[in-house]
Amino acid sequence: GAVVSQHPSWVICKSGTSVKIECRSLDFQATTMFWYRQFPKQSLMLMATSNEGSKATYEQGVEKDKFLINHASLTLSTLTVTSAHPEDSSFYICSARGTGIGNTIYFGEGSWLTVV
Amino acid sequence: KQEVTQIPAALSVPEGENLVLNCSFTDSAIYNLQWFRQDPGKGLTSLLLIQSSQREQTSGRLNASLDKSSGRSTLYIAASQPGDSATYLCAVTDSSASKIIFGSGTRLSIRP
Numbered sequence: 254g255a256v257v258s259q260h261p262s263w264v265i266c267k268s269g270t271s272v273k274i275e276c277r278s279l280d281f282q283a284t285t286m287f288w289y290r291q292f293p294k295q296s297l298m299l300m301a302t303s304n305e306g307s308k309a310t311y312e313q314g315v316e317k318d319k320f321l322i323n324h325a326s327l328t329l330s331t332l333t334v335t336s337a338h339p340e341d342s343s344f345y346i347c348s349a350r351g352t353g354i355g356n357t358i359y360f361g362e363g364s365w366l367t368v369v
Numbered sequence: 370k371q372e373v374t375q376i377p378a379a380l381s382v383p384e385g386e387n388l389v390l391n392c393s394f395t396d397s398a399i400y401n402l403q404w405f406r407q408d409p410g411k412g413l414t415s416l417l418l419i420q421s422s423q424r425e426q427t428s429g430r431l432n433a434s435l436d437k438s439s440g441r442s443t444l445y446i447a448a449s450q451p452g453d454s455a456t457y458l459c460a461v462t463d464s465s466a467s468k469i470i471f472g473s474g475t476r477l478s479i480r481p
Contacts, residue, residue, distance in 0.1 A: 362412040
């Protein structure tokens, strides 16, 4: 089946720095990618939807200048958390939908971000 | 706006019991509904996917039903085992297949 890979799986960064998380579709072209955030013991909340070559569409309450999303190619989307703070510590997970696989959406393994 | 609710939030049962997890959604115009499993600190494992035209799906000891008109789905787990302990998430894909909305999850604990 289709595979979506996220990197890194775990990252620790200092408060005030920026960190980038990558989401790659390994065996299909991902025309649309989704980014979710999950705080401990809570469900996944959709942050934004990105279509290749277009600006991302952010959900209400998500700061687009803080969470920069780039979907420059059909196999890669990146989420950059800028000027990270401890309250940004969370589990970030991406998913992707693409050509040749119907409308099935595949999820990555997720990335744990800890801001200290 | 689609809202997905899961009841109960947490459930603890002894090993061997059959159990039912519930999911409800407010907008019946869906593309499909999925049940996922999430172990602590891990990503998602897809368990069952029911297309909007289907009524149920089965995989091993798991059976998921969908009643689109009433906005409900259930996940039935037969002969529960300690290894079934995890958080179970219900997720609805909207009718345009453009996004997935998750429920809050049910934390399941199976006691040996």
